[in-house]
Amino acid sequence: MAEWTTNTDVEQLVAWLLEGQRFAVLTHTKPDGDAVGSTIAMVRALRVICERKGGDPSQIKAYYAGGPPRWIADVAFEDEYVTANVNELEALDPDRILITDTGAWTQLREVAPFIEERADRIAIVDHHLTGDGEIGAKRLIVTTDAAVCQSAARLCAHMLACGPEELPSEIAEALYLGIATDTGWFRHSNVNPAVMRDAGALLAAGVDHSRLYQLTEQQDPAGRILLMGRVLAGMQLHSRDRIAVLQVHMKDIYEVGLEPGHTSGLGDRAMGIASVQVCVTLTETGETPALTKVSMRSKEGPNAVDVAQIARSVGGGGHARAAGARVTGEIEEVAAALVRAIGEELA
Numbered sequence: 001m002a003e004w005t006t007n008t009d010v011e012q013l014v015a016w017l018l019e020g021q022r023f024a025v026l027t028h029t030k031p032d033g034d035a036v037g038s039t040i041a042m043v044r045a046l047r048v049i050c051e052r053k054g055g056d057p058s059q060i061k062a063y064y065a066g067g068p069p070r071w072i073a074d075v076a077f078e079d080e081y082v083t084a085n086v087n088e089l090e091a092l093d094p095d096r097i098l099i100t101d102t103g104a105w106t107q108l109r110e111v112a113p114f115i116e117e118r119a120d121r122i123a124i125v126d127h128h129l130t131g132d133g134e135i136g137a138k139r140l141i142v143t144t145d146a147a148v149c150q151s152a153a154r155l156c157a158h159m160l161a162c163g164p165e166e167l168p169s170e171i172a173e174a175l176y177l178g179i180a181t182d183t184g185w186f187r188h189s190n191v192n193p194a195v196m197r198d199a200g201a202l203l204a205a206g207v208d209h210s211r212l213y214q215l216t217e218q219q220d221p222a223g224r225i226l227l228m229g230r231v232l233a234g235m236q237l238h239s240r241d242r243i244a245v246l247q248v249h250m251k252d253i254y255e256v257g258l259e260p261g262h263t264s265g266l267g268d269r270a271m272g273i274a275s276v277q278v279c280v281t282l283t284e285t286g287e288t289p290a291l292t293k294v295s296m297r298s299k300e301g302p303n304a305v306d307v308a309q310i311a312r313s314v315g316g317g318g319h320a321r322a323a324g325a326r327v328t329g330e331i332e333e334v335a336a337a338l339v340r341a342i343g344e345e346l347a
């Protein structure tokens with residue numbers, strides 16, 4: 001098994017990409033802003049090169065396992081992406097496969113039969129601490145990046161032989177979306193000088209910050225706020241109010257008129273409590289046998305809890321301050337086990 005380490009750089013990876021003809025740009029299931037931003041930016045940059053060479057840009061697309069997010073039409077054109085489908089990928093027979101924002105089998109299940117035979121044609125660009133190195137022969141993993149869109153920005157700029165502030169605005173906008181959303185609009189602990197410099201360069205390239213902010217942060221259906229009220233009303237505090245536990249039940253999701261999968265981000269409210277060090281949000285999936293989706297956040301500080309380590313202990317993964325897992329078991333029993341494990345870290 002190949003280790004989860006970087007074995008290439010921006011220059012080498014661009015040279016390798018430029019030799020390709022047919023491109024599939026993949027990312028994790030349930031793509032977020034960073035996943036969509038990085039894939040669409042790469043598709044657009046590769047298409048610029050392709051058109052310069054007189055090639056066929058329709059041979060370059062983003063493939064979303066499980067389908068694109070509901071807000072895709074706000075940030076991408078219809079011909080730039082498709083729902084990932086093994087048959088369609090096989091028909092394209094891409095000679096270059098780029099996977100962004102993940103390199104983990106658990107995040108690539110729908111396309112696993114396609115990618116598992118093709119590691120030699122696959123490059124992974126990611127910023128996560130863990131992944132399955134054997135998926136791609138080429139790996140650019142920059143764990144100090146807050147968003148993979150920072151690496152994608154370096155790739156796009158190198159590919160188009162320009163500075164990041166000179167990128168075409170539609171490429172810059174996709175990249176900015178990823179940086180803004182993965183940092184919680186520049187609020188999370190992963191913000192550092194490089195994040196601000198990268199974001200600033202993209203603004204200089206013509207990004208409309210307000211438009212993107214409205215598109216991503218001010219699009220909630222009323223049901224989401226109603227659900228938040230229910231979930232917060234049921235919040236439990238443990239370990240001297242240092243652990244907040246939120247439970248999202250199927251019944252509440254349906255009663256407020258939401259659909260499963262539209263419930264992320266609830267934990268941010270509980271993280272606003274002064275005493276809370278770790279927030280665990282548990283969501284029922286409705287699957288049988290019972291499966292609970294877990295999302296954990298922890299605050300920066302001298303005794304910060306590494307939630308990635310807790311997530312790994314139950315089969316998940318992520319970042320030190322933000323991690324998740326899907327755990328077999330009813331919501332209550334999964335909650336109790338995690339509160340115990342986190343309580344030991346805090347003790």
Ligand SMILES: [Mn+2]
Pocket residue numbers: 034035101127146147148182
């Ligand atoms: Mn990301």
